[in-house]
Amino acid sequence: MSENKLNLMDILRPEPNLDQQGDAVDSMLKEHEKINEMGDMVRERCLDIMHGEDVDEAFLRNFIRFARDYADHLHHGKEEKILFPTMTEELGLVVEPLINTGMMVDHDFGRYHIAELETALNNYLESGEDMDRLEILTHACGWADLLARHTNKENMVVYQFARRALARETMDEIYRKCREFDDDPKEAALREEMLELMEDMRR
Ligand SMILES: [Fe+2]
Numbered sequence: 001m002s003e004n005k006l007n008l009m010d011i012l013r014p015e016p017n018l019d020q021q022g023d024a025v026d027s028m029l030k031e032h033e034k035i036n037e038m039g040d041m042v043r044e045r046c047l048d049i050m051h052g053e054d055v056d057e058a059f060l061r062n063f064i065r066f067a068r069d070y071a072d073h074l075h076h077g078k079e080e081k082i083l084f085p086t087m088t089e090e091l092g093l094v095v096e097p098l099i100n101t102g103m104m105v106d107h108d109f110g111r112y113h114i115a116e117l118e119t120a121l122n123n124y125l126e127s128g129e130d131m132d133r134l135e136i137l138t139h140a141c142g143w144a145d146l147l148a149r150h151t152n153k154e155n156m157v158v159y160q161f162a163r164r165a166l167a168r169e170t171m172d173e174i175y176r177k178c179r180e181f182d183d184d185p186k187e188a189a190l191r192e193e194m195l196e197l198m199e200d201m202r203r
Pocket residue numbers: 076079103107150154
């Protein structure tokens with residue numbers, strides 16, 4: 001453990017490794033803002049349900065779509081396929097526990113909340129039972145809370161660690177791969193669609 005700490009300090013630079021064009025982390029930070037905006041909208045809608053308003057199926061179906069297509073596919077996809085593998089490959093044991101038992105497990109819990117929310121919504125629409133209504137609130141707010149904590153850990157620790165520990169060339173390569181992913185016409189269209197969906201979901 002103490003060896004890890006020594007290695008960690010050895011590889012960190014005092015300042016982030018940035019150039020004027022920004023880096024892949026910049027766009028990931030902006031995606032976190034959108035994810036947390038969605039989390040806030042979901043919490044507000046859950047509060048309405050708690051106060052007795054009808055369960056808004058269209059809102060919740062859109063939320064499930066956003067969680068899967070934007071948060072998971074477009075955002076976690078880049079972390080899981082590009083950023084995290086590069087970090088573990090380049091930095092090894094120093095970051096492996098943080099990535100594999102921290103960030104990746106959080107992503108899986110997020111998927112769990114969304115799967116359970118979808119089941120609860122389907123059950124509620126069929127049964128109208130209070131217990132299913134409670135499950136909807138539990139898993140919708142569970143996702144919002146989990147993602148708020150998760151994105152904060154990435155903003156404050158994981159992303160800053162990548163910026164300070166990875167070589168400049170490595171950060172450039174991550175940036176190139178992320179741009180390639182984001183600029184793919186299919187992914188770009190999906191991103192546009194998700195942001196419009198989010199606007200439609202605002203009251
Ligand atoms: Fe993440």
